[in-house]
Amino acid sequence: MMVLIGILIVMLATLGGFALGGGNVLVLLHISEYVIIFGMALGLLIIASPPHVGRDIVRKVVGAVFGRKTRRDGYFDLLKLLYELFVLGRRNGLIALEEHISDPEQSVILRKYPDFLAHEEHRNFLINALRPVVDGRIKPDQLESLMSTELGAKAEEADHPVHLLQLVGDSLPGIGIVAAVLGIINTMASLADGPEVVGERVAAALTGTLLGVFSAYGFVNPLANRVRMNNLDEMQYLRCIKVAVAGFAKGLAPITAVEVARRSLESSVQPLADELEAALKSLPLPGKA
Template sequence: MIGMIGIAVVFVMVFGGYVVAGGKLGVVMHALPYEMAMIGGAAIGAFLLGNDIGTVKTTLRDIGKVFRGARWKPGDYQDLLCLLFALVRLARSNPVALEEHIEGPGSSALFARYPRIAADHEAVDLICDTLRAASMNYDDPHQVEEMLDKRMEAAGHHALASSHALQSMADALPALGIVAAVLGVIKTMSAIDQPPEVLGGMIGGALVGTFLGVFLAYGIVAPFATRLKAVAEEDGHFYILIREVLVANLHAHPANICVEVGRQNTPHDKRPSFADIEGALRAAKEAA
């Protein structure tokens, strides 16, 4: 919702201010389709040229995040802590029983309790791979933490691909606007024998290209890129929580302490209270 409000404010303030100041929208609207075709088409072509098909698809899919926001909500962080508590406790009490959950998370009763987490392959793989490695005696906390850091760094780089692609487009749009404006000037110069009122309209239409390139760059595309980056970084905290709990487990802390470490490393606006976690863990134990 806030994304739609932001777009509405940008358009109302820019075009409303122009009209209130005495500007005529007729010139802008007349030139807009042609300038938009040149600038928008060139921007899309450059976007396709500068990115592979995977990045293109990911970017198109991620644009919705500008309006939806981060994937992981406060309840998901609480569910993740409950899931990790159950897995850590099981790893301590019955390593053999743990194996069926980490080798087949799709059929695991533990993972099935938290369908949103179970549907995220990155989270499930991160949990299962780390617990599996610990069962194979790869359990040095510092080495595992370093390995998880590198893995999450790679995942974070991939998550930011859409933001980088849109930012590159935003950087190019003002220059493409100048290209369109220069073409408009060339068209105007070829009609230099026309009366001043005609030339004025043609020059105004040419300047629409410069306006449109700058407007799209800094009013639409760059904010989209910034928002996608913020969402990717916000969702990244979910995987950081997994790292913190599993590394705490390798330090041989009790399961409830591991969960508390994760809770305290949860972003403030997503962090469940200590009482909420205690209640959720108690309910999970009763359900088990």
């Protein structure tokens, strides 16, 4: 929602200021310039990005415009979920976690947290982190390195759309110059048509330059930065899982492992320690009356 508000402010400030200065907004509607600039930008994006990255760009942009970052309540639920799993593993043995990671859709613990269960990437990351612990195929001190490697790969993949959006943003001013030069060529070819026609075609050429710069700095580059911020939020969520699972695998008590994970979060989304502790102690846990 905030992205849409920002876009509206940019449009109103630009067009409103132009109108207040005595300009006619309709003068900016030169369809040929829009076709050149946005057509070239789209072609550049297709040339530069493999198909799967192109799909990621669409998904990431839609998420940046209409999605929202994980809030404190989301992390609160994540920490409670982790605590429940850790307590189960500590009291009943790690093998007790097998049914929850082999069929998460039927897990009585995971089903209590539908938002987490519905998010495939979050769910799979947790399951992949717990599975080698349950199976005993890896030493606890090796698990953290394994999860760090996976996080690094995910972070690199998530940044591909950012780099391509920045490429488009950096190219748009140059594309605007191309559109302007094409407009000037048309203008020079119509000098004999009189000053009115020449003036209209010069205005169209200048509109091309304006569109290129305006689109780059008003929309594409800020949108790329928002996608990057969303990626950082996603990595923070997964890193919270990594810190908690690695701590538990090394022998930390469930509540301590969750506390370490809580402290890894930014202050804007970090649950309060006392509030979280009270919520964890009130959870109905296995073997607890």
